[in-house]
Amino acid sequence: MGRGKIEIKLIENPTNRQVTYSKRRNGIFKKAHELSVLCDAKVSLIIFSKNNKMHEYVTPGLTTKRMIDQYQEALGNVDLWCSHYERMLEKLRKLKEINNKLRGEIRLGADLDNLNFQQLQSLEEELISSSAMIRERKISNDRGANLLHVIKTRTETCKKKVKNLEQVNRSLMLGIEDKYMVHPHYLMM
Template structure:
């Protein structure tokens, strides 16, 4: 016995709609995996539920961004412009800068020093000495200001 045809329209009952969504979503993702493996195709699937939850699949040998770039190139449709590309590059640059600063901070705390060369250690020592000198100067200035304030109160 075959399956009956259904009319393609929105399912009004929310429970039935959610069950149908889950089953069909799983079916689409399964088919995407199968075509990726069987045919060595690059496949990317992105599904958003009505609640805004993301479900996705991407072939193991590629990434969704590479698939979207291919789509943009082959279809001629512009998905993002140069401004977005430059923002992405700027984000990558800032992430690298942040990583570098985290490493420098660990070094200033005295952590992860074994991998450093003597020249780098000397630079860290000088930076710490300068910081200590500045700290001592500010401390003396604050103490003098407090003494002056106390003296003026007398």
């Protein structure tokens, strides 16, 4: 008796989906191995799971890189890495531009010769206000650290008090049990 056909769509239940993924992955690896052995074919299979975990099968004696190189030759020497390399070079060029621009902005003393007296005064005022803001932030951060230390100390003190009260409660409960419970040796008399 054969299996019924299933509808090919996303499996909604994550557990069932993972089980099906594992079984079918193993099945396709088995088929790739059989194709490689029975037909003397070069097979490379790469699978990425939903969690970006890579699973790979390559015909024994080969590497994935050799398979990709052979693929490029079959396409007529199309370099798969060239476009990626060019994008990286463009990104590097843009980052260097940004870096140079930022370095120019950081160098305050280099362009001070071209400023007049009023511009120098406004620059001085900006520096004073900026340093005041930095001091305020530092003080508030220090206050925050002190406040955090105080809260932590008070929390530890409260925890100790709770432990002591729990011990007192236990001893009182034992005292009550001893006072109101009938001891077995009284029953024997």
